[in-house]
Amino acid sequence: MRLSLVALLAATAALYVWDLSASGWANSFYSAAAQAGSQSWKALFFGSSDAANGITVDKTPAALWVMSLSARLFGVNSWSILVPQALMGVGATWLTYATVRRTSGAATGLLAGTVLALTPAAALIFRFNNPDALLVLLLVAAAYCTVRAIEKASPKWLVLAGMAVGFGFLAKMLQTFLVVPGFALAYLVAAPTGPGKRLLHLLSAGVALIVSAGWYLAVVALWPAADRPYIGGSQNNSLLELTLGYNGFGRITGDETGSVGGGAGGGWGSTGLFRLFGSEMAGGIAWLLPAAVLALGAGLWFTRRAPRTDHSRAALLIWGGWLIVTAAVFSLMGGIIHPYYTVALAPAIAALVGTAIVQLWRLRDDPVASGLLSGGLALSAVTTYVLLLRESSWLPWLAPTVLIIGLFTSVALFFSSHLSRVAARSLAVVGLVALLAGTGAYAVATATTPHSGAIPSAGPSSNRGMPGGGGMRGGGGPAGGLLGTSSPGTALTALLTQNTGKYTWAAATVGSNNAAGYQLASGQPVLAVGGFNGTDPYPTLEQFQQYVHDGKIHYLLGEGMTVFGGNSSGSDLSQQIVDWVAANYQSTTVDGVVVYDLTP
Structure with missing residues (x-):
């Protein structure tokens, strides 16, 4: 036995x-x-x-x-x-x-x-x-x-x-x-x-x-x-x-x-x-x-x-x-x-x-x-x-x-x-x-089926489309999404690794899955504004502005500055931060991702 x-x-x-x-x-x-x-x-x-x-x-x-x-x-x-x-x-x-x-x-x-x-x-x-x-x-x-x-x-x-x-x-x-x-x-x-x-x-x-x-x-x-x-x-x-x-x-x-x-x-x-x-x-x-x-x-x-x-x-x-x-x-x-x-x-x-x-x-x-x-x-x-x-x-x-x-x-x-x-x-x-x-x-x-994303489900590859997610679902393109992870290209990854010693965070972006992809690719800290759903009240607009003023965040990243919490009862601070950055900083596009350089 x-x-x-x-x-x-x-x-x-x-x-x-x-x-x-x-x-x-x-x-x-x-x-x-x-x-x-x-x-x-x-x-x-x-x-x-x-x-x-x-x-x-x-x-x-x-x-x-x-x-x-x-x-x-x-x-x-x-x-x-x-x-x-x-x-x-x-x-x-x-x-x-x-x-x-x-x-x-x-x-x-x-x-x-x-x-x-x-x-x-x-x-x-x-x-x-x-x-x-x-x-x-x-x-x-x-x-x-x-x-x-x-x-x-x-x-x-x-x-x-x-x-x-x-x-x-x-x-x-x-x-x-x-x-x-x-x-x-x-x-x-x-x-x-x-x-x-x-x-x-x-x-x-x-x-x-x-x-x-x-x-x-x-x-x-x-x-x-x-x-x-x-x-x-x-x-x-x-x-x-x-x-x-x-x-x-x-x-x-x-x-x-x-x-x-x-x-x-x-x-x-x-x-x-x-x-x-x-x-x-x-x-x-x-x-x-x-x-x-x-x-x-x-x-x-x-x-x-x-x-x-x-x-x-x-x-x-x-x-x-x-x-x-x-x-x-x-x-x-x-x-x-x-x-x-x-x-x-x-x-x-x-x-x-x-x-x-x-x-x-x-x-x-x-x-x-x-x-x-x-x-x-x-x-x-x-x-x-x-x-x-x-x-x-x-x-x-x-x-x-x-x-x-x-x-x-x-x-x-x-x-x-x-x-x-x-x-x-x-x-x-x-x-x-x-x-x-x-x-x-x-x-x-x-x-024997690769799985990724926030909500995988069991089964063969043909099962990926079932409600709830599974298989290789969840990839949200270069800028990710609520449940998908960002997939930065080589140019953006190189950008995030420049002058990292000067900054606490190489970048910030709305949502944890977006931040995760950028962070894993670059090896540098990326601040997840609003947490997983983008609805946590962190950081506040005042905190974010202070971080920028103190030179702690290099970039803000996001395709169209998507905010996820429109139908939730959570905080809208991430939207306030996005609006403030868009109104005060110029953007460029790198590997399909909108990049705001927050350097004073």
Whole structure:
């Protein structure tokens, strides 16, 4: 079994690491921040967009800490920024195996790890540089610690689980807390000690969570605002506001000050129980989602008479709580949501499906278990068929093949207890191939397709046009755009590298993605006016004028001086700055980009 684990991890590493640099800078917004962190320790600590520490990214910076340190060690390049996420994917696969093995055996752990590795959303995010990769790794680590805690009612392991979740907050803020209800319920139900001690242990874990998440909030709040970068994504230069507002409850209600194109009730796709099966979400995560729900129900049914401390049922509560709460929030939230968020569901689906397959196979002499095993495969074959029909030009033979083999095998599985051992095992292998063929092929297609831009989505290259973005979408030409990265030519890049010692910022431009492209090309700090959406109130017009007066900014760049926040409730200061520059400085055009020289 150890050899099988090594083979699984090696195959996962190959899938996630092979030709990793094909995606270039991937999400240039985070790559530019990693570049800044490789040049400035202050930029690394705060997650600044530029090494001159003008404004931060709109997230807590734990994922950037990893990327920045890698860039410091190996230089600023695509590989050094992307490989940490690939290694996180291998780590998450191993931890999923280790967690499931403790409650259901090594074979189940291997199957769960395989399902996770072959989830398209995982193949996307573990080859990309969004913070979701670190989030998933830490959440699986927290699940492992919770399983260990339940085994012997260990407060030490439960505190470690709280610390893992708390550190996950520093990667993706409030989203990390969606797993807490399932973890807490599992411990409260199954830990082998009295109710008072269970509550006390949970309280200790809660304190550990708050401390491991809150220390950073406290440091940023106490740090003099004049001596740190502006907190990107906030309207009041407050990390707490960013946590609770734009990246917090605003994501639920849709009331996100400074957001562009969203808003309550629209802009981010239709909400509802079937949202995860919509065109934006389904390709990344929906392949085995119905089977996971069936697996949870089946597992709870078969463990209904088990003792309170039964480890198998505790595991179902951990993974099932994770799946139900996270899926419900993703399905019903009215604010910003992107298809790649669904990677947070992948470990729970993998664990539930892997556990159900092995347990139902062992109980196949029971007609109910045999029927659930057969029905689960049939359900997954139909789901795969429907999803593959949406990609009719990609491997058109795969959909009918999976459907026919899956349905035929599901019928045969119902009678597997009457077959010989060799025949039954051969049938099980065919069933597993049918089960994983769709999600596996889609994951490989995702891994072999370069992705860039702010909102990638899983799938083959023909999937780039789906709502929400994907593939190589997001390139906004030489001057970029809201979600696209600027691509400066050689003449403009050379211009940005001249006399850089005289200036704090080689240039300024509206929006973080515009600034990121110029900064990555030139290696020089570029000020993102207005932050990601161009709607943050930094810098003010007076601040910008003072920067210009003090000779801190060399150029202002922008094609047509596009400002993104026309339909948002955020600040219009970037528009004021653009208007002031256009009224007071002459422009030239270099490589298709309007350039204002702000030299006095």
